[in-house]
Amino acid sequence: MDSLNGDIEVLTQAIEWLDEGSRVELITVARTWGSSPRPPGSLAAVREDGHLVGSVSGGCIEKQLAVRIDSDERAQIFAHTISTDEARKFGLPCGGHLELVFEALNDSAELSNILQLVKQRARVARTITLDTQATTVEKVGREIDFHFDEKSLRKVFGPGWRMLLIGGGQLSRFVASFALALDYEVIVCEPRPEYASSWSVEGCELTNQLPEDAVLSYATDPQSVVLALTHDPNLDDSALIEALPSEAFYVGALGSKANNDRRRKRLVGIGLEEEEVNRLHGPVGLNIGSRSAAEIAIAIIGELIQQRNAADQLLRASAL
Numbered sequence: 055m056d057s058l059n060g061d062i063e064v065l066t067q068a069i070e071w072l073d074e075g076s077r078v079e080l081i082t083v084a085r086t087w088g089s090s091p092r093p094p095g096s097l098a099a100v101r102e103d104g105h106l107v108g109s110v111s112g113g114c115i116e117k118q119l120a121v122r123i124d125s126d127e128r129a130q131i132f133a134h135t136i137s138t139d140e141a142r143k144f145g146l147p148c149g150g151h152l153e154l155v156f157e158a159l160n161d162s163a164e165l166s167n168i169l170q171l172v173k174q175r176a177r178v179a180r181t182i183t184l185d186t187q188a189t190t191v192e193k194v195g196r197e198i199d200f201h202f203d204e205k206s207l208r209k210v211f212g213p214g215w216r217m218l219l220i221g222g223g224q225l226s227r228f229v230a231s232f233a234l235a236l237d238y239e240v241i242v243c244e245p246r247p248e249y250a251s252s253w254s255v256e257g258c259e260l261t262n263q264l265p266e267d268a269v270l271s272y273a274t275d276p277q278s279v280v281l282a283l284t285h286d287p288n289l290d291d292s293a294l295i296e297a298l299p300s301e302a303f304y305v306g307a308l309g310s311k312a313n314n315d316r317r318r319k320r321l322v323g324i325g326l327e328e329e330e331v332n333r334l335h336g337p338v339g340l341n342i343g344s345r346s347a348a349e350i351a352i353a354i355i356g357e358l359i360q361q362r363n364a365a366d367q368l369l370r371a372s373a374l
Contacts, residue, residue, distance in 0.1 A: 061097050061211050064108040065169050068099040072162040077102040082209055083110050084202040085153040095200035095209060099159075110154060155207050157182065167191060168211050175275050177212040196276050214239055218273040220265045220293045221284035222249040225308070228351035229281065230255045236355070238279070243268035243293070265293035274300040279358060281338060282307040287317065294321060298330040304361055306338030306354065 064080075071078045083096040098108035159165070164180075168191060171178045179194040183206045194210065201208040217233045219226045222244035230240045240258040243265055244250040253260055261268055265282070273280045280297040282290035282305075290307055297305045298321070307314060314336030321331045339353030340360070 060108060062169065062172065062214070064097045064099050065165050065172075065211070067107040068159065069162040069165050069169065071099070071101045071105075072159060072165075078159045080157040080159055081108075081110050082155045082157075082207060083152055084155045084207055087152070094202065097209070110152070153202075155182070155184070155202075164189065164191060172211050172213055175213040175277065177210065177276075179208050179210050181206055181208045213275070213277050215277050215279065216241065216273060217279045217281065218243060218268060218293075220268070220280070220282040220290060221286075222246075222253045222260070223283065225347045225350055226281075226283050227253075227255050228348050229283070229354055230258050232351055232355045234258070236359075241268070241272050245289070265289050266296045269293050269296040269300070269302075273297065273302050276301045276303050278302040279304045280306070281354065283338075285309065287320075291317065291320065294334065295324070295326065298326060298333050303365070304335065304358060305333055306335035306357075308338055308350075309336060311337055 068078050068080065079100045081098045081100065083094050085094055096108070096110050098106055098110045100106045168178050168180060171191075171193065176193050177196065177198070179192055179198055181190045181192075183189075185205065198208075199210055215236075215238050217230075217238045217240050219230060219240065219242045222242050226242060230242065233240050234255070234257050240255075242253060242255075242258050242260050243263060244253065244260060245262050245264055247262075250260060250262060261271075263271060269280060272278070274296075278301075280293060280302050282293050282297075284290050285308055290309075294305065294307060294317075307317065309317065314334070317336065318331045318334065321334075322328055335357065338357070339350060340356045342349070342353050342356070344350040344353045
């Protein structure tokens, strides 16, 4: 759904190559025109023997770019535009072209620092000044995004999206499967032994913490989603009490409209602010007439995609 997980793969591989003593070049998409298949901020790293990780063109020109690193005369940092003619020659579709920033990396320390901060679920901006070749790394908020103005390039790295599911029933199994396919990290909170013992979706972390503790442990940052899916108000409400006042991006709960209206009144009655309670998506998911567990899971994932795309558009608009 976004490039963050791919960025981590590029950083990890580049660090490994540098620590082995290889020469490595980092390539960032700075600008695109036409039908370029990869957006600005897309990242790749090339080892001196041409091995490449990541993508700046969806595979169209990576092989041609990889041969550059054989040159001993490469600049430390510079921008290069792939022209329309070059784009057609390399196979970039529809005559689109792009501007790339190339950077010869010297050691892995800075990238390792970024990777460590991201593992701590921080959002980090690395800014490169092209003429001086200076770089800075700082923690930033969600409002800060990729930027390029021909003098400097700011690339933002951040944690991948994480989903905390309260309950390990059938619906959660479908939601988890779809979420994993979309590169979410999925944690399942299931304190009930009879449900925990039957959990069968591989690739998820299963915790028997109480719901409120699981939220505090896993899902309070802006890259987190909390879904209360047990249909047991004792468990679901316990999670919502901690999730709704947090910075979690999306908080949803299973149940009918009437049940969720009663839930909102309960949450206000025990001390949550009305503004916090109004963040609740309940009934959770898009209203597509879902009946089966699989259909409800699709509705939930659909609303998450809708909400994330809307938030990204708002951020881009506010940055203009």
